[in-house]
Amino acid sequence: MLITTITSQKKRKDRVNIFVDGTYAFALDLDLMVKHRLRVGQTLSDIEVKALVKESELAKWYNQCLNLISLRPRSKQELGDYLTRHEVGELTQKTVLNQLTAKNWLNDEKFAEWFVEQRLTFRPKGSRALQMELKQKGISTDIIQEVLTKHLDETTQIGLARQIVAKKLTFWQKLPPLKLRLKLQNLLLRRGFSYAVINRVLEAETAATSDLT
Incomplete structure (x- = not known):
């Protein structure tokens, strides 16, 4: 399988389209292309193509989730629901969420702290309402009790x-x-x-x- 063309995407300059044997094969983040030193004229095996596609898919959804987190903190369930709505596979979801958790971008306890502080500042509510809202966000009972005890005696x-x-x-x-x-x-x-x-x-x-x- 021969890479015949590499073109930049029009809407996303940080991604490129890879053409193999004259036909579009897959899209890839620019940094992954550089990482793997892909170039026109390079030969790839079927296994290498599948590995690149998988890595690109993970990077794509990881960055999408990171963009959402940059707007405001998110719970693990919120991001899981987002990925499900976009029909992302279960294994990819699990890998992306685990990577975000490992780097502490995704932390349900920190999310719960932020959520309660926001509610108390801008729309005060009692503990029952906040408990229900946090449950709907997928926060565990232990974390809910800990955060509410801390902020809402x-x-x-x-x-x-x-x-x-x-x-x-x-x-x-x-x-x-x-x-x-x-x-x-x-x-x-x-x-x-x-x-x-x-x-x-x-x-x-x-x-x-x-x-x-």
Whole structure:
């Protein structure tokens, strides 16, 4: 099998098309071409071609996943789902994810830390909601418990719930007391706060309101 032509891809200048015996055979990352010193006129065996195609496929999806991680941290399940949607084979998926994990680009514990910090900063939620969201991302129960215990004790949750209540009171303060309490309770439940936290926050709010009347 003779390499007859090597051309750069139009959309991706970091990849080249390899033609064997006058026919397109496979695409390859430019750095892999340099690594293997491929050139026009070089003869390849069928085994060598298959090995190059496999290595190119791994490099392609590794770099694709790395690009996603560069935008924001990802969980292992998120990247696995991404590869599955693109019909990447199971063995290739496993190899890519293992390589990313080995280089610490993929770390579910770090992802969970980042995810919880983002939620607490931009859209506060209770531990129940965060636990459910992290499970949907494929995070293990042990990691979820460790991260939530670290970042979301009861005192922190009460503070977050009070912030949410304070914002809503601006719009709901003229509602009858029972209706107001019900709306606030349902809001906090939807945000994933426990009944214990909700009751403490609403009781404190009721007491504060009573002091003003």
